[in-house]
Amino acid sequence: MTDTAEQTASAAERAASPQGDAGALREPVLSARRVIVKVGSSSVSGENAGQIEPLVDALAALHARGVEVVLVSSGAIATAIPFLELHGRPTDLATQQAAAAVGQNVLMWRYQTSLDRYDILAGQVLLTAGDLENATPRGNAQRAMERLLGLRILPIVNENDTVATHEIRFGDNDRLAALVAELVDADLLVLLSDVDALYTRPPQEPGAERIDVVAADDDLSTVELGDIGAAGVGTGGAGTKIQAAKFAAGSGTPVILTSTANVARALAGEVVGTWFDAAPRAVRD
Known part of the structure; x- marks a missing residue:
C-alpha cells in the first residue's frame, strides 16, 4: 500500500473511531487563550440572521473566561440583498462591491x-489578500489585531469586498480565517458551516461516514464532497474548508469543523464536528 493510500485509509478508519479517542484531542480547546471562529454567509444572513445571537452567546462565554476571541464573518453581500431589493x-463586480458596503454596515450593527x-x-477589521501577502501591510494588520485584543475588544474580520477585485481577493473567508489564525498565532480555529x-x-x-479526526498528514483527496456546505449565498463550501483547515493545522493551529448550531x-470542548490535529509548531522568532 502506498503512503497516500495508507493516509486515506487511516482517515476513513477514524471516521468510526470511539468518541473517547477523539475527546482526548479536545483538551487544547479548554486551554486555548486565543481562538478564531469563522462563520459563513448562510449562517448569519437572510432567514438565519437569528443565529447571530446564539453565536455571540458562545463567543461571550469565551470572552468571560479571559480568552481572546476573533470572529471572521462572511455575510456582508448576502445581508444587503433584501435592502437593495x-x-x-x-454576479457583477460593481454591484457586489456596493452590496458589500451596505451589508457590512448592517452586519456590524447586528x-x-x-x-x-x-x-x-x-x-x-476589513482585509484584502494584498494586506496579508505583503510585509508592510501584514505587519500593520498584525499590530492592529494585537492591540485590539490587548484592549479586550472583539475583532470582527471580513474581506474588504468593496475594494477587492476578482484578481486580488481571498476567494472565501475560510482561507482568510486560516491566514488570520497564522497572523495572530491562534491556539484554535473553528470553522462553522451548515454541516x-x-x-x-x-x-x-447512503454509506456516508462521519470523520471524527484528521491527522496532520492525512490525505483527504478521495473524500467525495459533492455540494455539501455550499449554500449559494457565499463563496465557500466543504472543499475550501478542508483546504483552510489543512493549512491552519499544518501551521500548528488545531481546527474544529462543525455546524453553527454546534x-x-x-467551544466548551465537547466532541462535535471534525477535529484536525495540528502539526508541531515551527520555532518562531
Whole structure:
C-alpha cells in the first residue's frame, strides 16, 4: 500500500473511531487563550440572521473566561440583498462591491447590538489578500489585531469586498480565517458551516461516514464532497474548508469543523464536528 493510500485509509478508519479517542484531542480547546471562529454567509444572513445571537452567546462565554476571541464573518453581500431589493447574490463586480458596503454596515450593527448584552465592544477589521501577502501591510494588520485584543475588544474580520477585485481577493473567508489564525498565532480555529462535520461523502448519501479526526498528514483527496456546505449565498463550501483547515493545522493551529448550531458545544470542548490535529509548531522568532 502506498503512503497516500495508507493516509486515506487511516482517515476513513477514524471516521468510526470511539468518541473517547477523539475527546482526548479536545483538551487544547479548554486551554486555548486565543481562538478564531469563522462563520459563513448562510449562517448569519437572510432567514438565519437569528443565529447571530446564539453565536455571540458562545463567543461571550469565551470572552468571560479571559480568552481572546476573533470572529471572521462572511455575510456582508448576502445581508444587503433584501435592502437593495436584489433577487439573489449579484454576479457583477460593481454591484457586489456596493452590496458589500451596505451589508457590512448592517452586519456590524447586528453583531454590536448583540454584543451590547455583554458589554463587549467589537472592532471592524476589513482585509484584502494584498494586506496579508505583503510585509508592510501584514505587519500593520498584525499590530492592529494585537492591540485590539490587548484592549479586550472583539475583532470582527471580513474581506474588504468593496475594494477587492476578482484578481486580488481571498476567494472565501475560510482561507482568510486560516491566514488570520497564522497572523495572530491562534491556539484554535473553528470553522462553522451548515454541516455538523466532515463526511466521507455527502451526508445525505447512503454509506456516508462521519470523520471524527484528521491527522496532520492525512490525505483527504478521495473524500467525495459533492455540494455539501455550499449554500449559494457565499463563496465557500466543504472543499475550501478542508483546504483552510489543512493549512491552519499544518501551521500548528488545531481546527474544529462543525455546524453553527454546534458552536457553543465545540467551544466548551465537547466532541462535535471534525477535529484536525495540528502539526508541531515551527520555532518562531
